[in-house]
Structure formats: structure tokens, C-alpha cells
Amino acid sequence: MTIEHDGPQHTHLDRDTQELLDPHHHRASVHLGDRLIVDPDQVLANVAMAMERLDLDTSTPVSIEEDVATLEELIALVDHFDQGPTLIAHTLNTAARVMNARYPAELVHRPLPLDCDLRRLFQVDIDERSLSIARAVFNHRLAQHADVRSTEVAVDLGGTTSQQRIEVFMAVFFLYGTKVGALQNRTGIR
Template identity: 85%
Template sequence: MIDHDGPGDARLGRDTRELLDPHHHRASIHVGDRLIVDPDQVLANVAMAMERLDLDTSTPVSIEEDVASLEELVALVDHFAQGPSLVAHTLNTAARVVNARYPAELVHRPLPHDCDLRRLFHADVDEHSQNIARAVFNQRLAQAADVRDTEVAVDLHGLTSQQQIEVFMAVFFLYGTKVGALQNRTGIR
């Protein structure tokens, strides 16, 4: 139990309880100048946001506010070296969600090369990161089995931490684009 001596201690107590609560979405807390991150909760937040987006594509989703803060993503990629795990999890979640609701022939159809997130959403992602994201996204939707983080690591090899985060964000937005197209084509809402 944390002793609550002042307002800062009370907040730390609440934040800590939220981080430890398996039903709460909190994925990190600050303790002094240190950030403590629960990588599993970050991944759970990614999946939850993706499922919510599929249920209502008109719901605005902000990665920073609804999924994971930039600080949490940097910790995951830089300090835990889980960039490939983050991208693989996002790819596998995307495949799980769309395969459960939409016709296979539409799910397996690749996003075209001219699907440019910078043009569609003014996304801040470099061309190389976007091309990698589109390639791994299309590959994953074309296969039945989950992609392993070791496979994604090959695609992310040589990328900076920032570029790995951009690939994750691009995969997330490509998923939203794909879901919107699938819903438009099938009428499923």
C-alpha cells in the first residue's frame, strides 16, 4: 500500500492502481524522472482501438490519445526492442478482425501502391516506412497464419526507432483504410 502524504502521492497511488488493474487501459506511469511501461497493456490498447474502429469507422481514433503515447511507443521500441512485436501484433490483429467479418476475396485483395497515407490523411510518415507498412500489411492479409515478430524484424531491419514507430502507425492507418473500404464495398457496418 502506498502512503498518501500529499497530492503528488495520491496521484501516484491512483496511477499505480490503474496500471496494476487488468481492466484499466493505463499502460504507463511516471515515477520521478522514470517511465514505467507495461508492454502487454500497450498491445492490448492497440487491439482494443482496432476493434473499436471496425465497429464504427466514423469514430475518430488518435494513436496518441486512444492507443499509446509517443513516450510509450518509444519505450516499447527503444528500451524493450519490441518494434517488430508491435508491428506483428498490429498486423495479426488487423487480420483477425477483418477475416471475422468480411468476405475473404475482399480481405485478401491488396491495397494498391497509390494508397498514400500522406495524401489521404496528411500522415507524417516517410515514403520508405509507408512502403514497408503497405507491403507487410498486404502480405499478412494474403496469408492465413499469424506473422511472427522474427519475420517482421527482417522487414524492419536497418530502420531507426522513429521509422519503426512510423511503420506501426502506417499499418494502423492502413487497417482503418482497409476497414473503411470493406465496409463501403459490403455495406457491413
């Protein structure tokens, strides 16, 4: 692929840039010199793809950093694009969509118990407030039939730092994985 500049001169794009520009590739960012270029829509698409893959095979290890979004991409999305609420709402709505399509509604809508602590289950470093917010918004979304809007999530995130917003996203993602695993164990659906 080439980009034409003023006149017949062509510049060949490097592989990473070509992948970022390819709508069928999962690359969500590229470094251009000391700048990071991020495609927020691709980050959201990668989140959904990883969640769908996790539902199809809960035994497959999923790493946020390697399979979903790098920390740099998450920081860009939350800090620079101010899309923390959008990221979390998208993750919640994707979780509900995937679970409602495969599992009995009465099990999907059952809230996670208060003692569902990701820090004990996965030894993740998430502060108490972030975990509480994640559990609350996750349970709230599962109780609803309609998608949650990012403006609703923004209210729940009021007063949180960028790091806490990223932690809430990660906690929602891991709560989803925990819930899907429990649903599969309960129903026998694999």
C-alpha cells in the same frame, strides 16, 4: 490498495499507479519521478482494443496518441524493450483477425494498391520507406492464413531507425482503418 514494506508501515499508491496495476484498466504507463514505467502487454492490448473499436464504428475518430499509446509509450516499447517488430506483428495479426471475422475473404485478402498513400489521405508525416514497408507487410499478412511472427517483421524492418519503426506501426494502423472503411463501403456491413 497498499503495499506493505518492512513492518506494518503502508504506502498508499497514487491513482495512476493503481490504474497501471489494475488488470482491467487501460493505463499502460505511469511516471514515477523522472522514470516512466511501461507495461508492454497493456500497450498491445490497447492497440487491439482501438482496432476493434474502429471496426465497429469507422466514423469515430481515433488518435494514436490519445486512444492507443502515447509517443513515450511507443518509444519505450521500440527503443528500450526492442519490441518494434512485436508491436507491428501484433497490429498486423489483429487487423487480419478482425477483418477475417466480419468481411468476405476475397475482399480481405485483396492487397492494397501501390498508390494507397496515407500521406495524401490523412496528411500524416511518414517517410516513403516507412510507408512502403508498412504497405508491404500489411499486404503480406493479408495474403496469409497464419499469423506473422515478429521475427519475420524484424527482417522487413532491417536497417530502419526507431522513428521509422514507430512510423511503420502508425502506417499499419492507418492502413487497417483505410481497409476497414473500404470493406464497409463495399459490403454495406457496419
